[in-house]
Amino acid sequence: MVTNPILVALDTRTAEEAVRLAKHVVDHVGGFKIGLGLLHGPGPATISAVAALGKPVFADAKLHDIPTQVGRAARRLGRLGSRWVTAHVAGGEDMLRAAVEGLGEAGEEAGVLGVTVLTSLDDASLAAVGIAASPGKLVSRMARVASRSGCEGVVCSPREIGIVIEVAPDLVRVTPGIRPLGSGTDDQRRVLAPREAIERGATYLVVGRPITAAPDPAAAAAEITASLGIGS
Numbered sequence: 001m002v003t004n005p006i007l008v009a010l011d012t013r014t015a016e017e018a019v020r021l022a023k024h025v026v027d028h029v030g031g032f033k034i035g036l037g038l039l040h041g042p043g044p045a046t047i048s049a050v051a052a053l054g055k056p057v058f059a060d061a062k063l064h065d066i067p068t069q070v071g072r073a074a075r076r077l078g079r080l081g082s083r084w085v086t087a088h089v090a091g092g093e094d095m096l097r098a099a100v101e102g103l104g105e106a107g108e109e110a111g112v113l114g115v116t117v118l119t120s121l122d123d124a125s126l127a128a129v130g131i132a133a134s135p136g137k138l139v140s141r142m143a144r145v146a147s148r149s150g151c152e153g154v155v156c157s158p159r160e161i162g163i164v165i166e167v168a169p170d171l172v173r174v175t176p177g178i179r180p181l182g183s184g185t186d187d188q189r190r191v192l193a194p195r196e197a198i199e200r201g202a203t204y205l206v207v208g209r210p211i212t213a214a215p216d217p218a219a220a221a222a223e224i225t226a227s228l229g230i231g232s
Contacts, residue, residue, distance in 0.1 A: 004030035005198065006225055007058060007174070009208035010050065011035050015042035019049050021212060028221035031056040031083070033206055044080050051081035058084035058174070060155075062115055067095045071102035078106025084174075086155055089114040089142040096149035111152025111172070116142040119157045119177035136163055143168040153203065158192035161200045176206040180224055194224055 006029040010018040015038065022032055032055060038046045039061055051057045059082040063070045070087060077085045087099040099112045116139045117126075123134055131138070139160040144167055146154050153172025156164055164173050175197050194205055207224060214220035 004028075004225060004230060005202065005204045005228070006194075006221065007031045007033050007056075007204050007206050008211055008221065009033045009035060009060075009176075009206055010046075011037055011208055011212065013037070013041070015046040015049060018042075018046055019053075021217060022050050022053055022055075025211065025218050025221040026053050026055060028218055028225055029055065029211075030204065031058065033058050033060050033208075035060045036062065044077060047077065047080040047082055051083075056083035057081060058086070058113065060086050063087040063095075063099055064091045065095070067098035070095050071098035074099040074102035074112065075106050078103040078110045082106075082110060084111055084113050084152065086113045086115050087151075089116055089146050089154070093145055093149045096146065096151055100150040112150070113172070113174055114142065114146030114149070114151045114154045116146075116154050116156045116160070136160055139163050140167050143171060147171055155206075158197040158200060158202060161197065161202050165201050172203045173201060174204045174206060175202040176208075178205045178207050178210075180210050180227070195227055195229075198228055 008025055008029050010032050012018045018038055032050050034047050047057050047059055059077045063073055074085050085103055087096055103110045103112055117135045139156050140163050143154055143164045147168040153174055154164055155174045157177050158175045161173050178194050178197055197205055211217050211220045
């Protein structure tokens with residue numbers, strides 16, 4: 001059962017900043033996301049440092065390579081303490097299965113999240129690279145692939161949550177592009193407010209700058225959590 005669905009995106013420049021920020025908000029959130037900036041900068045060990053705080057960590061590695069390499073990478077990220085590891089569904093079923101198998105060797109409670117269509121993309125962005133399908137149609141196909149491949153869930157725009165529920169209701173739904181009312185969209189294009197995303201069926205909400213760039217991140221996290229009608 002999800003008690004607090006807020007996963008804070010620790011998109012900081014250093015591991016020290018990430019851990020310091022995580023400690024500041026840990027009592028008001030459900031877990032943390034470690035993204036590419038930290039994984040390719042300070043390094044994957046940041047996962048262990050944040051996981052030591054006692055909340056789940058999802059390594060947003062967005063794995064996309066041949067199955068053997070993805071399986072090895074997922075295994076290593078799992079051994080560092082990742083509760084979830086992301087892999088692009090576009091890599092195909094064999095690749096996703098390798099990620100699931102590799103991560104499973106590292107920990108029974110860890111799961112793969114299949115990345116569907118990035119929230120920074122819209123119809124025009126997809127058309128520019130030769131993809132005629134809309135984000136919704138792509139997410140529908142990708143959710144089915146993720147489910148068949150043994151993924152625990154998918155990462156999808158809050159606007160495609162209903163599609164995932166319709167075609168693969170067994171999947172956990174992790175949604176970035178969350179912006180409280182009055183916040184800017186930054187580089188996200190398909191966004192939604194936290195409460196509306198939960199009402200549509202999101203399992204977890206990835207929240208970054210509305211918390212991390214706030215004058216008081218802990219207060220911002222507590223406010224978002226309260227807007228969902230749950231305690232910190």
